Structure formats: structure tokens, C-alpha cells
Amino acid sequence: MPITLLTILTSGIILSYLFSHQKIFLFLSFIFIIPFFIIQIKQTQPTNFFHLTEMETVGQINRIHQYPNYAFRLGHILEERLEFIILFKLEKNFTDTLNFLFFPNAFLTIIFLPLFLIGVFKSITQHRIFTLILVCSPILLFTLIGHQNSSGPVCLYPIILAYFLYSLIPSKFLKNEK
Amino acid sequence: MKNKLSIFSLSLIIIFGAFLYFYKISSIPSSVYDDEATIGYNAYCILTNLKDEYGKFLPIAFRFFGAYTPPLYVYLTVPLIKLFGVTAFSIRFLSVVSTLFGIIIVYFFIKEFKVFKNPSTKIIGSLLFTVLPWTVFNARLGYEVTLGYITFAAASLFLWQGIKQQKISLLAIFLFSISTYIAHTERYLVPIFLFTFLIIFRQSIFIKKNKTNLLLSLLIIIVTQIPNLFLITTKAFWVKNSSINTNLYILSSDLINQLLTYFSPKTLFGLTPDINLQHSIPYQSFFYSWMIIPFFIGLYLIFKNIKKSEIKYLLLLFLTAPIPGSLSGHFISVQRILTLIIPMILIISLGIDFISQKIKPIFFIPLFSLLIGFSLILLWRGYFIFLPKERATWWSYGYGQLSEIITQEQDKNFIIDNGRTGSIYMLILYYTQYSPQKLQQQFSSEFIKNYYSNPPFNPNYKFGNSEIRPINWKDDTLKDTIIVGDPLAISDKQAKEHCLTKEFEIKDPLGKIVLTGYQTNPKRKIPGGCKSL
Numbered sequence: 001m002p003i004t005l006l007t008i009l010t011s012g013i014i015l016s017y018l019f020s021h022q023k024i025f026l027f028l029s030f031i032f033i034i035p036f037f038i039i040q041i042k043q044t045q046p047t048n049f050f051h052l053t054e055m056e057t058v059g060q061i062n063r064i065h066q067y068p069n070y071a072f073r074l075g076h077i078l079e080e081r082l083e084f085i086i087l088f089k090l091e092k093n094f095t096d097t098l099n100f101l102f103f104p105n106a107f108l109t110i111i112f113l114p115l116f117l118i119g120v121f122k123s124i125t126q127h128r129i130f131t132l133i134l135v136c137s138p139i140l141l142f143t144l145i146g147h148q149n150s151s152g153p154v155c156l157y158p159i160i161l162a163y164f165l166y167s168l169i170p171s172k173f174l175k176n177e178k
Numbered sequence: 179m180k181n182k183l184s185i186f187s188l189s190l191i192i193i194f195g196a197f198l199y200f201y202k203i204s205s206i207p208s209s210v211y212d213d214e215a216t217i218g219y220n221a222y223c224i225l226t227n228l229k230d231e232y233g234k235f236l237p238i239a240f241r242f243f244g245a246y247t248p249p250l251y252v253y254l255t256v257p258l259i260k261l262f263g264v265t266a267f268s269i270r271f272l273s274v275v276s277t278l279f280g281i282i283i284v285y286f287f288i289k290e291f292k293v294f295k296n297p298s299t300k301i302i303g304s305l306l307f308t309v310l311p312w313t314v315f316n317a318r319l320g321y322e323v324t325l326g327y328i329t330f331a332a333a334s335l336f337l338w339q340g341i342k343q344q345k346i347s348l349l350a351i352f353l354f355s356i357s358t359y360i361a362h363t364e365r366y367l368v369p370i371f372l373f374t375f376l377i378i379f380r381q382s383i384f385i386k387k388n389k390t391n392l393l394l395s396l397l398i399i400i401v402t403q404i405p406n407l408f409l410i411t412t413k414a415f416w417v418k419n420s421s422i423n424t425n426l427y428i429l430s431s432d433l434i435n436q437l438l439t440y441f442s443p444k445t446l447f448g449l450t451p452d453i454n455l456q457h458s459i460p461y462q463s464f465f466y467s468w469m470i471i472p473f474f475i476g477l478y479l480i481f482k483n484i485k486k487s488e489i490k491y492l493l494l495l496f497l498t499a500p501i502p503g504s505l506s507g508h509f510i511s512v513q514r515i516l517t518l519i520i521p522m523i524l525i526i527s528l529g530i531d532f533i534s535q536k537i538k539p540i541f542f543i544p545l546f547s548l549l550i551g552f553s554l555i556l557l558w559r560g561y562f563i564f565l566p567k568e569r570a571t572w573w574s575y576g577y578g579q580l581s582e583i584i585t586q587e588q589d590k591n592f593i594i595d596n597g598r599t600g601s602i603y604m605l606i607l608y609y610t611q612y613s614p615q616k617l618q619q620q621f622s623s624e625f626i627k628n629y630y631s632n633p634p635f636n637p638n639y640k641f642g643n644s645e646i647r648p649i650n651w652k653d654d655t656l657k658d659t660i661i662v663g664d665p666l667a668i669s670d671k672q673a674k675e676h677c678l679t680k681e682f683e684i685k686d687p688l689g690k691i692v693l694t695g696y697q698t699n700p701k702r703k704i705p706g707g708c709k710s711l
Contacts, residue, residue: 092449
């Protein structure tokens with residue numbers, strides 16, 4: 001319940017900034033989004049980039065053995081070097097973040113998702129930096145900590161709600177609409 | 179001068195593409211898949227006596243495992259079988275060549291769309307298409323899906339050009355119509371696409387001076403669709419519709435779920451949700467993950483320029499592409515949405531076009547080269563190193579070796595278990611190149627008469643010295659024969675219990691047993707055990 005209220009409040013603040021362009025709302029948007037990030041981090045079992053599980057180690061050994069002799073060295077680099085292990089784990093977290101199926105059901109997704117994207121695109125034309133920071137920061141967070149959590153993408157909720165509502169507002173009501 | 183440089187660059191990309199697609203094409207993937215074997219063997223049958231495996235004279239839909247596949251890929255493979263024999267090369271050749279045409283199609287799409295600002299984007303887009311994991315994978319695949327999506331892409335390019343030069347649209351209509359004879363997807367996609375196109379672009383199409391053209395288009399459709407019009411009255415045409423749910427709620431829920439899955443960046447840029455591992459490259463997504471960034475920029479540019487007609491057309495291509503796949507049942511099958519490749523590449527190219535204008539060439543060129551270079555290393559790792567080994571069993575590995583044993587040991591009888599896979603008979607037919615005439619004799623004239631009525635598909639066969647059917651443990655072990663099956667079909671315990679002697683083992687490239695052949699010992703078998711002789 002408190003999260004629902006906080007989501008509504010935060011999305012309201014974000015919308016207020018998108019409408020009014022007042023710096024106070026810009027500041028408040030970032031302040032209010034921080035608790036969501038903290039909740040997300042607290043409820044997530046972070047990806048360990050420096051350690052391989054037993055299954056991952058077996059997979060790694062299997063892969064190394066498949067390289068032909070001429071590519072053995074390159075195989076070791078791609079499969080064993082920490083830089084590449086981290087890169088592949090980051091890549092997986094990143095692509096897992098961009099899953100369209102994070103809504104409770106398909107019907108909600110098909111309504112919310114296009115409108116959310118329209119809201120983001122609409123906002124980019126006016127508030128490029130603000131929107132990019134707001135939308136990209138949860139993606140960055142998920143890329144860094146992963147998705148093993150019990151509560152879903154909490155830090156996305158206010159952003160989705162704000163941009164979903166923003167997409168519904170006719171352009172003529174927006175200040176300085178180009 | 180600039181044009182000459184573009185053509186030269188395009189030629190280099192095509193040469194590189196030809197290398198990428200032809201390199202070790204007979205051995206990677208490591209064996210011929212069931213669907214490829216069906217194409218190859220049926221083309222061989224047609225070459226022999228103009229009849230398919232069942233003895234049907236020049237079918238207008240091939241009854242592959244009961245699927246009634248559109249026929250064109252088989253007929254186009256016939257001359258290749260004549261030239262190169264019944265080989266993986268012959269079967270896969272057509273896909274390679276069509277994908278090379280795909281590179282040219284992407285080039286001209288970008289050239290035609292005025293929304294692209296940087297003249298180099300057409301070269302960049304063609305290169306991206308060439309090295310895309312999804313393109314490479316399907317270019318080296320010996321069945322109809324690749325030719326289908328490339329023909330559809332060519333038709334859509336001509337249709338776009340046809341808006342300005344109306345005569346070209348006739349060629350587009352012809353190709354659209356032909357594509358419905360190549361793959362199931364196009365059979366559903368073409369009407370959906372053309373209908374939506376007519377609605378969106380009605381003001382440019384339904385004009386007085388276009389009247390003759392429209393009539394000619396209609397005539398082309400009617401004439402070229404005569405075989406399909408005949409087929410539409412039979413059960414064969416509707417085989418794939420059986421997977422469509424008639425409950426409206428379930429149908430719409432399935433449709434939305436599947437559309438979202440197909441469009442999800444996780445599906446396209448991450449690891450595939452397709453449970454059939456024969457459809458993908460190990461540890462490799464369909465698009466390189468770095469392409470997400472230009473993809474979203476491209477989507478933003480689409481949003482921004484939505485009123486431009488080329489953007490509407492691109493959006494039409496993009497949004498209609500996964501509809502047939504989404505209608506085809508509960509399972510995600512990425513081979514049903516290959517028509518998404520070209521619009522996706524165009525959207526990504528749109529993003530790259532934007533980036534290339536914002537970043538100075540001195541930074542853009544090294545960055546782009548680095549990304550392409552690293553992407554190629556990942557492609558090599560996934561496709562050329564891991565796929566032939568890790569996915570060998572998914573590509574029906576082992577039946578080529580088994581067929582060699584069957585051919586060498588003509589005096590022995592083989593029972594090959596097909597309890598879990600109904601398509602095994604086709605692999606044996608393909609590898610042994612069993613006489614089409616002898617096989618066709620097994621089907622009655624009544625069966626041929628009802629060919630398009632979808633008679634029940636029976637995967638059990640007996641030909642040459644082989645029987646392909648589930649093992650009957652009670653009777654088969656009392657005959658002098660070799661029983662062949664995978665480790666799930668014949669366990670060590672069963673072998674011991676039925677007094678079987680191991681004759682041979684076939685292992686996959688990772689050393690895992692895929693097939694084992696056991697000699698029966700009827701003389702040793704007694705109720706409840708084996709006696710020693």
C-alpha cells in the first residue's frame with residue numbers, strides 16, 4: 001500500500017515537471033525516485049560478476065573444450081577472462097531488463113506499453129536529458145544488480161505510470177509544445 | 179563517383195556474405211535436419227519421376243509429415259539436386275543465394291527511404307543485415323522459410339517503388355503472390371499486409387490514372403492464385419489453421435501474448451524463448467545486443483516522423499510481420515517471424531543514421547568497426563564453434579552414420595525406433611537415397627486420390643532392410659534383427675533384460691551417445707531372462 005501511494009505521488013511529481021518545467025519538480029522527481037531504487041536494491045539478490053556458480057563453471061569448461069586447437073587461446077580469453085565474464089553477465093542483465101512482459105497480464109501490457117513508449121517519445125522532444133536520465137537509470141540499475149527479486153521492477157512503476165498518463169494528454173495542453 | 183563507391187562497397191559486402199554463408203555449409207550445421215531431408219528427398223523424387231515421396235504427380239502442396247508445405251522451394255531445388263546430387267549443399271544453396279539478394283534489398287530500401295540522411299547508411303544497413311546472427315543462421319538453412327521472407331521483402335520493396343512508378347507494382351504483386359507458394363507464413367502474411375497497405379495508402383492507390391494498373395494487379399493475383407484457389411477447397415490448405423483457437427478470449431490472449439513476446443527486446447536482443455533449439459545459435463541472440471540502442475532511437479524517429487509515408491510503410495512492415503506467427507498456436511517459433519528481419523534492420527539503420535550524424539566520423543568509424551568486429555567474433559563463437567557440437571542432436575545428428583551402417587549391412591534387418599520423433603523415416607530415406615519408385619509403390623491409388631484430404635499421417639515405414647516404428651519389445655526381440663534407438667528408447671537395463679548384444683554406438687561431436695544398435699538373440703531369450711549358449 002505505501003508503495004502504491006508513493007508510486008502515485010512520484011508519478012504526479014514527474015508529470016508536474018513535464019507540464020510546468022519548474023525546477024522544483026525536477027529536483028523532487030529525482031528525490032522521490034530514490035526510495036524506489038533503494039527498495040529495488042534491498043529486495044534484489046545482486047548478480048555476482050566475480051564468481052561463477054557450479055553450473056556456470058561446468059558450462060565454461062564445456063565451452064573451452066569445444067574450441068579447435070587453432071583458436072584455443074582466443075577461446076580461453078572469451079570464456080575465462082574476467083572482463084568477458086562480466087561483459088556477458090552485464091549483457092544478460094541488460095537484455096533481461098528490456099522485457100515487455102513485466103505487466104501482470106497481456107491485456108494490460110498491450111494497453112500500457114505502447115502508451116508508455118509514446119509518452120517517453122513525446123517527452124524526449126521537450127525534456128530530452130530529464131527523460132533519458134529517468135528512463136535509463138532503472139535500466140542501468142537492473143543491468144548492474146540483475147533481476148533476482150521478489151517484488152518485480154519496483155523502480156519502474158512511477159516512471160511507467162507517469163509516462164503512460166503523459167501520453168494521454170493532448171499536445172495542446174502541454175507548455176511550449178513544439 | 180559516390181554511386182560507384184557505393185556499388186563497389188555493396189559488391190564487397192555481397193562477396194563477404196557469400197563467404198560467410200557458403201563457408202563449410204555442408205558440415206555446419208553438422209547434419210541435415212528432418213525438414214531439410216524432406217526437401218532434398220522430395221526434390222530427388224520429383225527429379226526421378228515427377229512424383230513426390232507418396233507418388234503424387236507434381237503436387238501443389240507437399241504433404242511433408244502431414245503439413246502440406248507450399249511447393250516452390252522443392253521445385254527450385256530439383257535442378258540443384260541434378261547438379262550437385264542429394265547433398266546438404268544442394269538443399270541449402272537456394273537459401274544462401276536468396277539471402278545474398280536480401281543484402282541488395284536492404285540497400286535499395288535504405289536508398290529509397292528519404293528519411294535516411296547519411297548516404298553511407300545504405301552500406302551500413304546492408305552490412306548489418308549480412309552479419310546479423312539471424313540472417314546467417316537462416317541463410318545456411320535448407321528449407322523454405324528463408325526464400326519465403328526474402329521474396330516477401332523483394333515484393334515489398336517493389337510495392338514501395340510502385341507507388342511512384344506504377345508498373346513496378348505489378349512485379350510486386352506477382353512476387354507477393356508467388357511468395358504464398360514458398361512458405362506457410364507468407365500465405366497468411368500477404369493478404370494481411372496487402373489489405374492494410376490498401377487501407378493506409380488508399381489515397382495514392384485508388385486514383386483514376388491507376389485504374390488499369392489495379393485491374394492488371396487483380397488479374398495477376400487471380401491467375402497466379404489458381405493453384406491456391408483449387409487447394410483452398412481441400413483440407414490440405416487449412417492444415418495449419420487447426421492450431422488456431424476458436425475461443426475468442428483465448429485467441430486474443432494468445433495473439434497478444436505472442437505478439438509481445440516476438441516484439442520484446444528480450445526475445446530479439448537477448449536469448450530466445452523458442453523451445454526448439456534447432457531454431458537458434460547457442461549463446462547468441464538474433465540481433466546483437468548493442469543494436470538495442472539504435473533500435474530505440476529508430477523507434478523514436480519513427481514516432482517523430484510518423485506522418486511521412488515511408489515511415490508509415492516501414493511501420494506497416496514491422497507491425498504485420500509477426501501476426502501469422504502469433505496466430506499459429508501456443509508455442510513461440512521464431513522461424514514464423516523471419517519477415518521481421520528486414521523492417522528491424524531498417525529501424526536499426528535509422529538509429530545508426532541518426533547517431534552517425536551526431537558523432538564525428540573520426541569517432542563513429544572506429545566505434546562502429548569495433549562493434550562489427552566484436553560481433554563477428556561472437557558469431558564465429560556461437561555458430562561455427564558451438565552450434566555444430568552443442569546443437570548436433572537437435573539437428574538430427576547420427577542418422578547419416580546409421581544410414582551408412584544400414585547400407586553396408588544389407589544382409590541384416592534393422593528396426594529403428596521412432597517413438598518420439600515421427601520424421602526419422604525421412605532421414606533414412608534421404609541418406610540412403612532409397613529408390614523413389616519403390617517407396618511410391620507402397621501407397622495405393624486411393625491414397626493418391628485423397629492426397630489433399632489430409633489422410634492420417636503414419637510415420638511408420640518399412641523399406642529396404644529397415645523398419646521404422648516404435649519398438650515392440652514382446653515380438654521384436656524374438657526375431658533376428660538389429661534394434662536401433664536413442665538412450666531413452668533402449669536403456670541398458672532393457673538391453674540386459676531382453677538379451678541384446680550391443681552392435682554399435684553413434685556418438686555426437688561432444689561424445690554423447692545419440693543412437694545405439696543392439697543385435698537381438700532370440701535363441702537366448704527365455705521367459706524371465708536369458709540363457710547362456
